[in-house]
Amino acid sequence: MEFSEKALVLRVGRFREIDAWVRLFSPARGVYTAFAFGGCRSRRRFCGCLDVFNHVHFKVKSGRIYNTLLEGRLVNGHGRLRADPGRLGMAVNCLKFFEAMEVSPPGAKAAHDMLLESLAALSDEPAPHRLFPVFFRARMACDQGFFPSLSACRACGAAWADLSGAVFHVEEGRLLCPACHVPGRGTFLHLGRETVALLEAVRGTGPAMWSALDPSPAAAGEFSRLLDRFVAYHLGLSWEHGTFVKN
Structure with missing residues (x-):
C-alpha cells in the first residue's frame, strides 16, 4: 500500500553505503521509521529532504515488515x-x-x-x-x-x-x-x-x-x-x- 503525507524528520542514519533510515513524525501516524534505499546519493528523489528538522511531503510504500520512502518534496527546511x-x-x-x-x-x-x-x-x-x-x-x-x-x-x-x-x-x-x-x-x-x-x-x-x-x-x-x-x-x-x- 502506498500513501503520501507531510512528516517531520526527527533522525537520519546510514546503513550500507548509500541507504538511510529515517525517523519521521506525522500527525496521523505519530512516530515511525522508514527506509530510503539509495537516499544518500539520490538527488532526484530526496533532494535536500533527508536532514533533521526538515518538514517533507513524502510518498511512502507500506509493507508488512517495514516502510519504504519512494520520494520526497521539501516543504520547509528551517535552514x-x-x-x-x-x-x-x-x-x-x-x-x-x-x-x-x-x-x-x-x-x-x-x-x-x-x-x-x-x-x-x-x-x-x-x-x-x-x-x-x-x-x-x-x-x-x-x-x-x-x-x-x-x-x-x-x-x-x-x-x-x-x-x-x-x-x-x-x-x-x-x-x-x-x-x-x-x-x-x-x-x-x-x-x-x-x-x-x-x-x-x-x-x-x-x-x-x-x-x-x-x-x-x-x-x-x-x-x-x-x-x-x-x-x-x-x-x-x-x-x-x-x-x-x-x-
Whole structure:
C-alpha cells in the first residue's frame, strides 16, 4: 500500500553505503521509521529532504515488515537553525524532550503542530527567548494533559490573580493559596504571582509570541524549578549529560 503525507524528520542514519533510515513524525501516524534505499546519493528523489528538522511531503510504500520512502518534496527546511548555533541548540533540546516524552497517538496532532510552530519561531525574528526550551516543555506538558491549570486554588477556588503568591504541591500537582496550604509530606514550591501568570501566558499563546515574554529573574528561576521538578516526578524525565533520561 502506498500513501503520501507531510512528516517531520526527527533522525537520519546510514546503513550500507548509500541507504538511510529515517525517523519521521506525522500527525496521523505519530512516530515511525522508514527506509530510503539509495537516499544518500539520490538527488532526484530526496533532494535536500533527508536532514533533521526538515518538514517533507513524502510518498511512502507500506509493507508488512517495514516502510519504504519512494520520494520526497521539501516543504520547509528551517535552514536558519543550522546557521545559528544558539537557535539550533534550543531546537535540539526541544526535540530531545519530545522524543523522551513518548507522546501517545491521541496527542500526536497537538504535539506535531507545537513542534512545527516552535521550529518556525526559532527560525524567525525576533530572537527566541533564552527560556524557549523551558516554555516548550511547559506547553507540551499542558497540551498532553499532564500539567494542571494554575488559574485557581484547588482547595478553595480563589483565583490566582487575587493572590500575592501560591504554593504548588509537586507530587499532587495542585496549586494552593497560602491560606489552604498545610505543611506536610512532599515537595512544595512557593510561587509568586508573576510565575503563575507566566505559565498561564505560555499555555495560552503560541511559540511565536514567547519572545515578548519578559519575566523577572526571580520569576524565571521559579518557573524553571517548577518545570524541572514537575517533569522529573510526573514524566520521569531529567536532563543529564546533554539529553533527557528516564528516572
